[in-house]
Amino acid sequence: MSKDLPAANKSRRRSDQITLSQVAQAAGVSPITASRALNHPDKVSDSTRQSVLESVERLGYVPNLVAGSLASSRSRLIAVIVPSLINSVFVEVIKGLQETLEAQGYQILLGNTDYDLDREYQLVRTFLGWSCSALVTAGLRHNDACHTLLANCGHPIMEVMELGNGIDLNVGLDHVAAGRCMASHLVDRGYQRMVYVGARLSHDYRAGMRYEGHKAVLKAKGLEAPLLELDTLGSLQAGAESLAQVLQDYPATQAIHFANDDLAAGALLAAQRQGLTVPGDIAIAGFNGLPLGQHITPKLTTILSPREDMGRLAAQELIRRLSGKSVYRRQHDVSFTLQVGEST
Amino acid sequence: MSKDLPAANKSRRRSDQITLSQVAQAAGVSPITASRALNHPDKVSDSTRQSVLESVERLGYVPNLVAGSLASSRSRLIAVIVPSLINSVFVEVIKGLQETLEAQGYQILLGNTDYDLDREYQLVRTFLGWSCSALVTAGLRHNDACHTLLANCGHPIMEVMELGNGIDLNVGLDHVAAGRCMASHLVDRGYQRMVYVGARLSHDYRAGMRYEGHKAVLKAKGLEAPLLELDTLGSLQAGAESLAQVLQDYPATQAIHFANDDLAAGALLAAQRQGLTVPGDIAIAGFNGLPLGQHITPKLTTILSPREDMGRLAAQELIRRLSGKSVYRRQHDVSFTLQVGEST
DNA sequence: AGAAGTAATGGTAGCGCTATCATGACAGCG
DNA sequence: CGCTGTCATGATAGCGCTACCATTACTTCT
Numbered sequence: 001m002s003k004d005l006p007a008a009n010k011s012r013r014r015s016d017q018i019t020l021s022q023v024a025q026a027a028g029v030s031p032i033t034a035s036r037a038l039n040h041p042d043k044v045s046d047s048t049r050q051s052v053l054e055s056v057e058r059l060g061y062v063p064n065l066v067a068g069s070l071a072s073s074r075s076r077l078i079a080v081i082v083p084s085l086i087n088s089v090f091v092e093v094i095k096g097l098q099e100t101l102e103a104q105g106y107q108i109l110l111g112n113t114d115y116d117l118d119r120e121y122q123l124v125r126t127f128l129g130w131s132c133s134a135l136v137t138a139g140l141r142h143n144d145a146c147h148t149l150l151a152n153c154g155h156p157i158m159e160v161m162e163l164g165n166g167i168d169l170n171v172g173l174d175h176v177a178a179g180r181c182m183a184s185h186l187v188d189r190g191y192q193r194m195v196y197v198g199a200r201l202s203h204d205y206r207a208g209m210r211y212e213g214h215k216a217v218l219k220a221k222g223l224e225a226p227l228l229e230l231d232t233l234g235s236l237q238a239g240a241e242s243l244a245q246v247l248q249d250y251p252a253t254q255a256i257h258f259a260n261d262d263l264a265a266g267a268l269l270a271a272q273r274q275g276l277t278v279p280g281d282i283a284i285a286g287f288n289g290l291p292l293g294q295h296i297t298p299k300l301t302t303i304l305s306p307r308e309d310m311g312r313l314a315a316q317e318l319i320r321r322l323s324g325k326s327v328y329r330r331q332h333d334v335s336f337t338l339q340v341g342e343s344t
Numbered sequence: 345m346s347k348d349l350p351a352a353n354k355s356r357r358r359s360d361q362i363t364l365s366q367v368a369q370a371a372g373v374s375p376i377t378a379s380r381a382l383n384h385p386d387k388v389s390d391s392t393r394q395s396v397l398e399s400v401e402r403l404g405y406v407p408n409l410v411a412g413s414l415a416s417s418r419s420r421l422i423a424v425i426v427p428s429l430i431n432s433v434f435v436e437v438i439k440g441l442q443e444t445l446e447a448q449g450y451q452i453l454l455g456n457t458d459y460d461l462d463r464e465y466q467l468v469r470t471f472l473g474w475s476c477s478a479l480v481t482a483g484l485r486h487n488d489a490c491h492t493l494l495a496n497c498g499h500p501i502m503e504v505m506e507l508g509n510g511i512d513l514n515v516g517l518d519h520v521a522a523g524r525c526m527a528s529h530l531v532d533r534g535y536q537r538m539v540y541v542g543a544r545l546s547h548d549y550r551a552g553m554r555y556e557g558h559k560a561v562l563k564a565k566g567l568e569a570p571l572l573e574l575d576t577l578g579s580l581q582a583g584a585e586s587l588a589q590v591l592q593d594y595p596a597t598q599a600i601h602f603a604n605d606d607l608a609a610g611a612l613l614a615a616q617r618q619g620l621t622v623p624g625d626i627a628i629a630g631f632n633g634l635p636l637g638q639h640i641t642p643k644l645t646t647i648l649s650p651r652e653d654m655g656r657l658a659a660q661e662l663i664r665r666l667s668g669k670s671v672y673r674r675q676h677d678v679s680f681t682l683q684v685g686e687s688t
Numbered sequence: 689a690g691a692a693g694t695a696a697t698g699g700t701a702g703c704g705c706t707a708t709c710a711t712g713a714c715a716g717c718g
Numbered sequence: 719c720g721c722t723g724t725c726a727t728g729a730t731a732g733c734g735c736t737a738c739c740a741t742t743a744c745t746t747c748t
Contacts, residue, residue, distance in 0.1 A: 010700090010701065013702090013704090020704070020705065020706095021704080031704090031705080031706090032706070035705070036706090039706085063704095064703085064705070066704080066705090067704035067705040067706090068705050068706070070703085070704080070705070071705040071707075072705080072706055072707075
């Protein structure tokens with residue numbers, strides 16, 4: 001009769017979701033005990049836990065993680081910030097991260113910077129607002145504000161992809177060394193005149209680091225190391241077009257060292273269409289070790305980077321850190337493998 | 345001297361983050377006015393807004409979105425649940441979603457079911473716990489519990505990829521029609537004996553729907569429609585292997601209709617290696633319209649599906665819905681295009 | 689002139705959960 | 719027998735923010 005008393009009707013609940021208090025009431029315990037039954041099962045008696053779980057099931061209770069996070073300031077969210085989703089490399093890292101993190105009950109908050117460091121800063125701010133348990137960024141380069149924020153936010157930071165002097169944790173590989181590795185291979189094969197082809201090296205600065213390695217090797221041998229930088233994203237199409245460009249700008253070229261397999265495969269397939277033999281007329285090398293390279297003829301010489309493993313390892317180290325265990329190593333070199341095909 | 349009074353020290357704050365109250369105090373306004381200055385800028389005077397923003401900047405305030413979401417029960421998080429990240433198709437849809445949603449200030453919570461409907465249910469539960477503004481799922485198939493939860497949770501639901509009788513909003517294409525389209529093309533080309541090759545059709549049931557379309561066309565012409573179902577994920581490698589299998593099991597086959605371009609391209613490249621001419625010895629057709637298909641020789645006949653557009657359109661419709669505008673259409677057919685190459 | 693609206697601001701009281709401390713019951717100890 | 723320790727549970731009081739209602743100072747309208 002006296003329900004909905006105006007004075008008592010101060011509730012602001014907008015959803016009529018079941019709350020933990022209702023579950024607790026149904027189970028005949030206090031809300032805090034119900035909370036413990038769900039989050040610290042070993043801290044309540046077996047019988048209590050049973051009856052709480054039974055009530056959860058019966059009422060269809062869905063925990064409000066927002067409220068839980070606010071109260072505990074722990075969210076089990078992990079922010080993952082990548083510069084691109086078009087480039088399958090980042091997707092494979094995400095895959096490795098996700099597989100491992102989801103298994104441990106973490107969720108991924110995904111951010112895409114489109115290679116814009118200011119955008120990255122904004123994303124970091126937003127994600128910090130969600131009290132993420134940790135942040136993962138692709139790469140070691142940030143703008144100053146972002147770097148400061150990351151360094152001082154108090155959450156674990158994992159920087160993946162490249163190896164170097166990171167803010168906190170770091171899993172990656174040495175891109176300069178990878179560039180050196182491939183250049184050495186090409187020199188060993190006897191090529192003297194070669195061009196490095198990359199796409200937007202200011203964005204894909206890791207490809208730029210590989211060029212540095214490439215250049216160092218060639219200079220040491222007294223060879224020129226011309227660079228062709230494309231203004232498009234790396235793609236099969238861009239690779240095909242760059243082949244023509246290289247043959248025009250550097251007609252005597254014997255080998256092309258591409259910044260990635262998409263470009264390399266595009267060029268290789270284009271060479272085939274034009275009746276050029278690879279590596280007879282022109283040798284072609286890539287980077288990444290995409291499956292495609294091993295299915296085209298001739299098989300592509302490339303450098304295999306363990307992308308999913310990188311994600312998995314990063315996730316494992318983060319989990320170790322989050323569970324309070326001492327970190328095995330702050331830095332992990334996942335290394336790379338030269339995969340000699342038939343295209344060089 | 346008298347700081348840290350035991351009686352006053354009830355605070356449970358673990359982080360020493362700046363709060364909105366501190367910003368408000370610094371700006372000489374009440375917390376609620378500061379809140380409005382940030383979230384409803386048009387509801388405060390220009391001078392107030394200026395001084396609040398100035399304090400935000402000076403103190404380095406990062407809004408606690410968890411607290412905001414709890415208070416307002418709006419999170420600006422959008423859950424995106426896909427069955428796989430290996431399959432680039434889903435990544436492209438995510439890309440389209442993200443591009444559009446991030447621009448509107450929404451963040452993506454990413455979930456991967458690995459084609460497991462129970463896992464999907466768990467993810468939906470978790471994401472509902474985050475009071476997501478909306479949920480996007482790839483596909484119309486869910487288990488009963490999941491379907492009930494989605495239908496009753498009160499949030500907008502967007503089901504993408506395929507067209508059909510959805511829970512709420514739906515953007516996709518008709519996969520049965522796509523299968524019919526390609527089969528008709530092959531029949532028109534004069535092929536009589538053809539095999540449909542798919543990978544794990546119980547998982548990739550949309551490929552199964554395309555097979556249904558394929559079969560219907562062939563049956564209508566009085567032709568057999570044998571199916572080869574692989575037990576691996578679709579990949580170049582699987583495509584290459586399936587070619588041998590088809591030639592062994594169905595030696596008289598004239599054409600192979602593959603469930604996707606990865607398989608088709610793998611088979612096409614394998615055929616080349618084996619000295620088979622395409623389409624002379626064997627015709628090959630795919631689905632998706634991946635760039636790779638247009639770079640191999642002969643160019644692959646395939647069906648182009650607008651994956652990024654699908655994501656963008658889905659995001660736009662969701663935003664329209666979330667901003668309270670009436671929805672233009674609950675269902676959108678993004679359609680597909682037959683792309684005739686040289687492989688058929 | 690008085691009613692009625694609008695714009696800018698603030699006080700209060702939650703959102704649903706969990707950290708913290710307190711309580712009572714019972715075991716083990718010299 | 720009192721003392722300390724562990725276990726299971728509960729009462730209280732926030733976490734940081736915003737919805738809701740109230741207040742004040744002005745406009746505008748009939």
